[in-house]
Every structure is written in structure tokens, then in C-alpha cells.
Amino acid sequence: MLFNSLTFILFFAVVLALHNLPLPWRVKKVNLLLASYVFYAAWNPPFVLILWLSTAVDWIVARRIYAAEQLGRRRAWLVVSVSVNLGLLGYFKYGEFLLHNWQALMASVGVDYVPPEWSIVLPVGISFYTFQTMAYSLDVYLRRAAPAKSLLDFSLFVTFFPQLVAGPIVRPTQLVPQFAAPRRATAAQLRWGFALMTIGLFNKIVIADGFLAPAADAVFGAKDALPALDAWLGTLAFSGQIFCDFAGYSTIAIGVALCLGFSLPNNFQFPYAAVGFSDFWRRWHISLSSWLRDYLYIPLGGNRKGRGRTYANLMTTMLLGGLWHGASWTFVVWGGLHGLYLAIERWLQERFAGARIARGTAFQFALALLTYFAVNITWVFFRAEDFPQAFGMIKSMFGLQAAALPVLPTVRIVEVVVLIGALVGIHWLMRNRTLEQVAERMPAALLAGIWATMLFAIITTQGAGDAFIYFQF
């Protein structure tokens, strides 16, 4: 079920009430686990079987890895975990993509291969929970963590509904210990949890769906070539839409967990104020970028095996990170561009490390804008349906299209300029701050006013329950 739905409000009220009843901790955990299965089954009940499979495999595998003395046996059990999780992901998410690419490859060598029709529905959130369970087995294999002591705790770690379908991708060491002892939200946690839920819903319902999506949809749905103004504004609108959508989801997830007494890590830290691309990836989808760093980039050798391998590792990590987002070559290019940016940044840092000009605020701000500009180029490949559309959009952005037809009316231009200007400005002001620090210092009356304004806007914008963009990943 969607966070921005009446069903979730009722569901959450029931879960919260049950969690605050004077029941044994084990019963409360069973309640949370059942609630998480209901939450997931509300999309498509049979897909709960995949969750159970992923849970069962990694529960067994991690214990076997932990018990095994020989490296070969440990590796073999790890292969089982990785194969099952990537196999599930491959079948449900990449099956059709692989078939079509195989068809194209065969056609290129003159073989007329027609693949069978592929009508598999993608289980929501599969990319998130398969990575989370794999991280568990990998941590046990790498001796970073011991296996969970209880199947109930482990099942809850895999299935915990606030972050089940779109993250944050939580590490076992972050969440499993929280299930060990009774937890119930304090009054302060409840209040801040509700505040975070409000901020997240405001981002999603009002900003992403209500105001930015129409401009982005109009531009990326245009049949004809676009003037540079429209192409840029549509891309900027999408940059705001995807941030408010995804960061909104994460913020709600953190708020929901906090209302139940659990702490989830931040997933975003004002990424459009990033100065450079490594800074961007420390601020955007933090739980995924750190997952890729710890379980892919570093095991590949990271920066420890020479300059050439470092660049190759960077590029491999980002290409696969791109593919994680979707079964399409456009996502691979999106990841590849980020890999390229990171490589260029690394090269420049080696050349110009310590330059005095780099420390000035104005220069930092200019670099942040340059970063945001370059990130927007990548969003084109992320949002476009295919390469012709993506390249057409890039040409439009640089004024290279003849006979361009505008699609954005004045009101949409105004809303994109105002909202994206405000978004980037807020990110810059919040660059070295957290929401908690700002709320702490804010006068209570102002805080109440802002909180009420957001609630009022959420209620009167009435999201139509559009799915969060990141669910498709």
C-alpha cells in the first residue's frame, strides 16, 4: 500500500495502537511482522512468497556461513545467497530486457530469434529487499556481523514495512539489534516522527505530484522538438520531482519507524547542494551508494590496486548502479555518466588538490551549480523512454533543434522557476545542517505555522495516490 493513501492511514493507526498495547515484546514483534506482510500483500498477495523465499534462503545461508570453518564452504554458501537473490532480481526485473538484447544480438549475426512473450509483473520493491538480504549474508561472510539470533528478528529485518519497498536499504547491524529489546516510541520520537511524515508527504503529494510532475510529463511526453527553455525547465522539474518523490518516501519511512520507536538512517542530505559528484553520492540515496561502495566497489579493489583499476572499479560500480535502477540501457548510460563524472572529478582533484580558489564560498557555490547542471544532464537519460528521446532532449537543451515547438505555458514556467529556485536555495542553506538542528532552533510558533501549512497543503492537494517513482526499481 502507498504511504499517501487512506488505506495506509488506517493501517498505521491500527499498527501504532497495537504497538502501544501492554503486550509482551515478542507478541509486538509478531504483530509488526504480520503487519509488514499485510502491507506488502496489499499490492499483490502472491508476491509475499518471494519475500519468504528471500528470507528463508538468507536465514539458512548466513547460519551455514557462520558455522563453516573452511573458506570454500563459506564461499559456496555465499554463492547460494547471491545466486538466489540476483536470480530473483534477474528473473523478475531483467528477464524481458535480457531476452530482447539476446534477440538483438542474434539478429546482428543473422539469426531470426523471436523470444516468447514476457508478461511477468515486477514485484514491488524487489531491488531493495534483495539487496538488504544479500547485505546480511555478505556481512556474515565478511565477518562484519554475526547471524541474527532469532528467525523472528531476521524476518522483521527483511520485511519491516516502513522501509520494505523503497528503502532506506538498512544494514543488519543497523536494524537487527533494535529488535532485541522492547521499544516503544517516546513522546519526543512520536512528535518528530509525525513531523517527518508530514515533511515527506508534503514533498511527495504537494511538490512532486501536485506541482512538478505536470511540467516534467509535458516536456518528456512532447512529440516534437522542444525549445531550449522548455527542455531545461522540464528536466529541472524532473530533478525536483524525483528528489521530492524519493526523499519524500524515505522521510516518511523514517518518520513511521520513529513513531514505532525505531531509528532508520538518513537516505538524503540535501543533494542539490553537492559540490562535486562524490559529494553528490554522499547525499543522494545514501543507503544505496554506501551499499555499492561496501559490497561492490571495495570488494573489486576500490582505489587500492592502482590508478587504472580505480577508474575501472568506479565505472563498473556506477554502470551496475545504473542498471539496478531499471532494465534499460538508458539507466546504464545514466550510471555511466555518473561514473564518468566521478572519474573526471578524481582526476581533477589529483591535479589541483589544495588550490586556494577552491575554498572560497563563491567558488564552492559555482561548483555546486555546475554539479547540479551536470546531474540534470544525467536525469534526461533517467527519465527518457529511449535513446532517441534522450538525445533529442539533449539537443533541445543546447538549442540544436530546428522547428522547435514550446509546450510549457506561462503558469508552468513560473511554478518550475519558483519551486526549483526554492529547492536549490534550501539545499544550499541546509548544506551543513540537519532538519533536526533547524527544528531545534526554530521558535515553536513558527514551527507550528510551517507544520500546519504543510498539513493543510497535503489535505487540500489530495494526491491521487500516484505510486512513488522509486517503487518501479
Place this chain on the structure above:
Amino acid sequence: MSDVRVDEADYYERPLPSVGNGALVAALLLTLIAVGGWEHAMRGKGLVPWDLADGPDHWVAERRKIDDGDVEVAIIGASRILFDTDLDVFEDVTGLRPVQLALAGTNARPFLTDLAADDDFKGLLIVGVTEIVYFMPPELGLFVAALEHYRQQTPAERFGHALYVRLQQLLAFIDPDYTLPRLLYRLQLPRRAGTFDPYDEVWKIATSEPDRQTRMWYRIESPGYLVDHAKHAWVADWEAFKSDYLGGVAPDRLAQTIAETRRDVEKIRARGGDVVFVRCPSSDFYRQVEREFYPRSKVFDRLVAETGVLGLHFEDYETMRGLTLPEWSHLSADAARTFTRAYAEELLHQSQWLRAHSPKRER
């Protein structure tokens, strides 16, 4: 296993700002006051709590009635047959209550194909024919995704819809035409040449009750800026998209549409059901455009003749002509009752299927 190192640095408690109860209570109170004021203001604008605001979930609930039981009569089509049919009046005349499946601005053909393929439907299908919509490519239309939604609606969406209906019956302001973004788009800013301004989109013109009983909103029925805007929107819509329609229906599309319609009609008839076409009234600007680009003899009459389906055209019946169309395209609520009685009586008279199945058939 002594070398296992649990990374305690990963585990942490989120920092909490000292937000007091006062801020939360004040925020909730302010929200309550603001929403109360908004509700009052929206009721002042003519919104009412019993108006369910039509949408895909309402449509799916009606579509499921066909899966759940013996539906004798169903209606598909675009907004005209949706607005212009009074379900109570139809039931009063024929003894049968139709399931309303028409969708505003949406081609009926995919829905005809869907019902033709559904063995659960063996009844009478009333197809409202608005030529400009019926003969456009079937993948186009405002709510063409409704069928997909019907096939893929999740349990959560189904449950959420039931909750939504209950909430909507309490609060008038819950109306997709009166959300903050939609109200923003009513501002008249300087126009940018070559673009379609959201100001020109259709605003609220209808109310929707249980069973998707749709009626013209009373504020459109009396003179004022809302009815003027509704007319403006129709003209603007035509001007923006007329290049798609100038020249009328291409001969191959006409032939293909008729052939597909005939195929679907035959499937329904093979199960003992039947299909009828109803052409609802239009006037002024719309009638002029329709006469020019969709002349009756070349489009509607040909559809009727080549599919062998009973077709009722409002121009042929005294009782269906001269009715009130405040914005040229849809009947006022009173006129819809008159029109429904007229066409239902005519169907009872002319449709063999209805004569055979209506509890009020002529004996």
C-alpha cells in the same frame, strides 16, 4: 568465530529535536481551523459532500458488478451518454437498472471489445456514440487506462476506494477540480504562444453520485463565468487539437472502426446479448463542428447500417430534440431525465432484446 566484529558504529539512535507538545497541538489546531475554513469556502462555491467526483476506482467498482452477477444492461461511451442518462428514470421505464461504464473524453471501443470478450456479460449494451471520440484511435482518451486499472487494481486500492467514498460523503472540498494546483491554474497569466494553457482545461461541470450517476453541476446550468468558461474550454480544446480532426474520419479508420465494432457486436449477440447505439444531443458550436467533419450520413448512419445495430439519433425523435444544453455538449440534469425517458421508451419499443427481457415489456 571470535573474529566476528559487529560494527557498533552502524547502530545509532536518531537525534531528536526538542519539539514540544505545544508545537504539535498548535499545528493540529491551526490545520483543523484552516481545513474547516476551506470546507466552508468550498461549500460556498457549490461543492457538496454527496458528490463522489468520478474517477477510475469508481469505474472499476461498477465494472466489477458485471463480474459479480447478472447485469442486464450496461452503458459505455463518452461523457454525453454519461451525463445524459438518468439511471433511476431508465429503471423506471424498463425495470432494469443499467451499470454506467461510460467515461468522459474516452473512446468506447476498447470497452466494447472488453465486454465482448467477457462471457459474464450477456445483456444489452448501450453504446453512446460521440463521433469525434468513437472514431479516434482507441489508445487515446482521458480515461483509457481505466481498463488496465480494472485488471491491475491492488487490494489496497480497492480498500482505499471504499474508505475514500465514505470520507467524500462527509467533506465537500474533496474534489479533484478544486485542489490547490487546479485552483492555481485558474489564474490568467500572459499566454505563451503555441502552448495549451491549463486555464483552458475543462473545469468542474458535473457531479457524481453512487452507481456513477452523473449529472451536470447546477452551477453550470445557470448563466455565469463557469458556464462561459465551459464553452471557452470546448472551443480552446478544439482549436488546440483540431488538426487531428480536420477532414473528419479517414476512410480507412472509418472502415476499420466499423469492422471492429461489427466483430464485437457479433460476439455479444452470439451469447444472447445485444448492442444499441444512442446518439445524444449536442448544439451550437459542437453541432456545427460535427455536421462539418462527421456528417451523419457518412458516419453515424453508416455505422448503424454496416453493423446491423439499432441506432437512436436524437434528431429523429421529437421527444429528444430541443432539450437544454447549457454548454453545447451535455444536457442539464432535468433535460437528462427527459432524454433518458425518451430513449428508454424508444428502446423498449424498438429493441427486441429489451422487449424480451424487460419486466415492463409491452404484453
